[in-house]
Amino acid sequence: MAVGEAVFPQMPVIEGLRLGTTSAGIKKPGRRDLVVIEVPEGASVAGTFTLNAFCAAPVQVAKRHLAARCEKGLAPRYFVINTGNANAGTGALGLRDATSSCDELARLTGVEGEAVLPFSTGVIGEPLPMERLLGALPQALEALSENGWDAAAEGILTTDTRPKGATRTITIDGETVTIAGISKGSGMIQPNMATMLGFVATDAAISQARLESLLQDGVGRSFNCITVDSDTSTNDACMLVATGRGPRVESSADLEAFRVALDEVLVELAQAIIRDGEGATKFVTLDVEEATSRREALDVAFTVAHSPLVKTALYASDANWGRILAAVGRAPVENFDVERIVIDLGDVRLVEAGGRAAGYTEEAGSDVMAREDIRIRIRLGRGEASATVWTSDLSHDYVSINADYRS
Structure with a gap:
């Protein structure tokens, strides 16, 4: 059940970003449940994460890896996302599994383990089926495509009834800047930082510090202003990637124009979660x-x-x-x-x-x-x-x- 009709938008290519989705059989055989997002070298990446004290193992690892990359002046190169299992409340085993998923993807792509950020959503307290997850990573990599938004939007869903996407374009110095994103969430929604999971990207060139500020402010006006059931998830995360393949956003006027467009994307994604709230009719x-x-x-x-x-x-x-x-x-x-x-x-x-x-x-x-x-x-x-x-x-x-x- 969901409120109103929703048509998944025609998602644009964000130059430099690729998404690959496959089925690992994590919870249900045959359904899309494993997504890999490839971030190009030279990009900037910002993130917000749950404030739940029992934050999931992938959240802990993602925060640690993001901080390590930022200290080196580098951005993460890959996100690996699974649905069907939250890998939360799983203690030391969960941390090892989250790290192992990063290490295996790093081995397959020739990057450092800390260049990979893991994300999970689903049932709390169950260990990840690592053999199935790791075994499906090559398939996700083979599926990498600049046009992979649609499959990825389906591959991150749990109790959601429909995929959620939003996009905007603006003009800076005569060039087009594109922003696009997907989110998932339907229950256990009062994010207190972001949403269950959200991934937004732009082809603009923006410094990591400015990107972080834009995301934090935008989340405060969007994902932090929604609630289905007042429950804050253990796995909430929202990531913003600037691939740097488009025009640089630096002046006050350009930053304001970008902020307005980004806020529109974030608000649309947040509102889509409420319209698809578990059992929602209003x-x-x-x-x-x-x-x-x-x-x-x-x-x-x-x-x-x-x-x-x-x-x-x-x-x-x-x-x-x-x-x-x-x-x-x-x-x-x-x-x-x-x-x-x-x-x-x-x-x-x-x-x-x-x-x-x-x-x-x-x-x-x-x-x-x-x-x-x-x-x-x-x-x-x-x-x-x-x-x-x-x-x-x-x-x-x-x-x-x-x-x-x-x-």
Whole structure:
């Protein structure tokens, strides 16, 4: 189940980047579950990773390898990604397996082991089937292609119902700069850094330091503003590659133009995760305005987005506006003046002056709640800061998907 129709875009070639996908039979025979991404020499690479204390073995290895390469002024040369098994909660064995996958790919391609970054997604606590994974690496390398985005987008999915991709182009100094990316995620989504997995690339030439800043800021406005179920994964990672084959992005004006386009790609990928949230039937935008700080606005937005009572009312198309009011009221904000809070459901005023708006009718509220795309606007009357969060409803299917996840 997913909200709205989604057509995977025609993905462009990012000069210098190649993607190869194959089936290793990690969880299900015959399905695409192993992806290799080749990064050209001279590229820049930035990454963000989960803040979960039980971060998966591949996250630990990827962070270590990325730091080692950056210290040498070099970028990673390969990403190796598997689905069907998270290699999380696997202790020393998991670290050895993640490192072994890097070492074997390095041997096959003639690079150093630390030039390979591993990524995994799937069931937590199970050891990787290393014989199958390592045995399929040559097939993934044989499949490497500049046009490999479509297969890779399918090869990183778990409970997702559809692949997710986004792309933008801008012009810098008369030359075209392209940005393209894929993401996966459907459940265990409140990233707290990025998304379940995201891989974005551009042909622009951008320094590693600037790339890191652009990614961190962009993630803060996109993947860190989504939630399906308030669970932060052990495996979250989002990578940004600049191959350097296109024009150099240096001036303030060019960097701003690139930032806007990158943010659009990241937001589209993040929103696609919510539209494909496990069991989702609604796509909900929560706008919080007139806060004293962005952090305060996010706290209010996420309190509402995480409320099971709000989420089940959304699923039922039940205009039980009191659940929204109650969630706003319990947000971790000091000295609320409820008389100044205004809450709108779409174009329908729900709350003002401390209670139900005078012109509110159940019919009008129910009409908005029955839509697939719903906007809740909350004005706190405290300041000028704002934030937007995207979430989904909570359905019977969400429970069924996760109750049957390992079967």
